[in-house]
Amino acid sequence: MTRDLVVSVLMTAAGAVQLLPLVGVAGPGALDRLYGVRVTDTSAALLLRHRAVLLALVAAVLLTGAWWPPAQALAVGVGLVSKLSYLALWKLTVAPTRQVTRVARADVGSAALLVVAALLRAAPL
Numbered sequence: 307m308t309r310d311l312v313v314s315v316l317m318t319a320a321g322a323v324q325l326l327p328l329v330g331v332a333g334p335g336a337l338d339r340l341y342g343v344r345v346t347d348t349s350a351a352l353l354l355r356h357r358a359v360l361l362a363l364v365a366a367v368l369l370t371g372a373w374w375p376p377a378q379a380l381a382v383g384v385g386l387v388s389k390l391s392y393l394a395l396w397k398l399t400v401a402p403t404r405q406v407t408r409v410a411r412a413d414v415g416s417a418a419l420l421v422v423a424a425l426l427r428a429a430p431l
Contacts, residue, residue: 309426314372316423320385321368323416327409328365330358342405364388368420382424389417 307315330337334345337354345351364384371381396402396410 309429309431310375313378313423313426316419316426317368317372317378317381317385320416320419320423321365321372323412324361324365324368324385324388326412327358328362331355340405341409342403361388378423378427382420382427385420386417389413389420393417 327340330340333355334351337343337345337351341354345354367377367381368385371377371379390413392413393410396406399406402410
């Protein structure tokens with residue numbers, strides 16, 4: 307497998323993880339299953355559903371960058387900012403739920419995929 311293909315596969319995997327929260331658009335029940343948080347306030351539900359859409363946009367950037375090399379550096383940067391900002395906020399949270407901690411673990415794994423992709427991309431031939 308060529309280095310370029312490995313980078314593409316790693317970025318595709320990270321993009322797929324980023325798409326998982328999109329099911330939250332379905333509403334409060336889906337959000338409860340995703341995050342272990344009962345959302346009864348309509349404004350909070352709206353904000354979380356909008357978050358799902360924004361995360362899908364990050365996934366679209368990652369998936370585009372995975373297969374279009376001119377966008378790879380930007381895509382890795384956007385993906386890492388998304389994942390690392392969540393991890394920083396999670397770390398500062400007192401007693402996060404089991405589901406929210408699961409999200410953090412997924413972000414650690416997918417951030418690692420992006421770091422490896424970036425290192426491979428930057429390594430001399």
